[in-house]
Amino acid sequence: MSDAVSRAVAGPPPGTPWSDQAPAPEAPGQPQPGAPTPGQPLLPPEQHDSVRLAGVSKTYGTGKEALIDVDLVIPEGDFVFLVGPSGAGKSTLTKLLVRDEKATAGSVAVAGHDLGRMKKKEVPLLRRKIGIVFQDFRLLPRKTVYENVAFALEVTGTSKRLMEPAVERALALVGLTEQARQRPSQLSGGEMQRTAIARAMVHDPRLIIADEPTGNLDPLISWEIIQLLLRINEMGTTVLMATHDAEVVTALRRRVVALEDGRVVRDEVGGYHREY
Numbered sequence: 001m002s003d004a005v006s007r008a009v010a011g012p013p014p015g016t017p018w019s020d021q022a023p024a025p026e027a028p029g030q031p032q033p034g035a036p037t038p039g040q041p042l043l044p045p046e047q048h049d050s051v052r053l054a055g056v057s058k059t060y061g062t063g064k065e066a067l068i069d070v071d072l073v074i075p076e077g078d079f080v081f082l083v084g085p086s087g088a089g090k091s092t093l094t095k096l097l098v099r100d101e102k103a104t105a106g107s108v109a110v111a112g113h114d115l116g117r118m119k120k121k122e123v124p125l126l127r128r129k130i131g132i133v134f135q136d137f138r139l140l141p142r143k144t145v146y147e148n149v150a151f152a153l154e155v156t157g158t159s160k161r162l163m164e165p166a167v168e169r170a171l172a173l174v175g176l177t178e179q180a181r182q183r184p185s186q187l188s189g190g191e192m193q194r195t196a197i198a199r200a201m202v203h204d205p206r207l208i209i210a211d212e213p214t215g216n217l218d219p220l221i222s223w224e225i226i227q228l229l230l231r232i233n234e235m236g237t238t239v240l241m242a243t244h245d246a247e248v249v250t251a252l253r254r255r256v257v258a259l260e261d262g263r264v265v266r267d268e269v270g271g272y273h274r275e276y
């Protein structure tokens, strides 16, 4: 993360509601002798890509093979579209990255952390390095814009002194300073998604995973959201965006990873090639 971003958005070390559910507080206790320091990367430095999947398969308990032998490397600072028809495995892939699900075979690493070897109590540390943005925003309806963003820090016990400037920077980044006291019901769809992006950015993540972030928005507002994600990427945060929006993908000529039936069928810079 560049200094510019740190100044623009960053904040204190903190936490991450990458969903509405607050992450569990970290387990207290002393590290075991010989155990890696929490947060210490477990892979050699040359493998510290943002995302590194090697030979990854995921078979659910039902026997469904959602991902089959997936290799994927996303270097720090990349902007990647993840496309594919419904059921192709896009959500499964994002769930593996936040350790919501575990791979059945192969290795998954995020920001140098080998998730297969990660202990359960280290998962909250991983999630602080990832911001996640959903199609349906997942804002807390009774909280204001400010409170929704602050909640991401509150759940990790960040002090008010550190929280306020971090929330203000995140709101400024998405252009919502004026709307800070409004509740989600008083916002447009685009403003709701910008609130969700501020919440994802408030803890200064290394990686943003955006799962169909424009799926509920009209085309003009969708472009605003894409522009915001591009700006965040230019400031140094890696972005992985799952989308069905062929127009956006084609226009931007970024890296496109296409999944079909659990396999990567294309990984190249450029257009969308087919409608999903």
Ligand code: ADP
Residues within 6 Å of the ligand: 060, 061, 062, 064, 065, 066, 084, 085, 086, 087, 088, 089, 090, 091, 092, 093
């Ligand atoms: P996408 O996000 O591309 O629509 P998913 O990753 O949601 O695809 O799903 C990939 C496949 O895995 C689908 O066939 C889906 O039905 C199946 N699947 C997803 N989650 C589960 C689960 N928890 N248990 C069993 N099958 C699942």
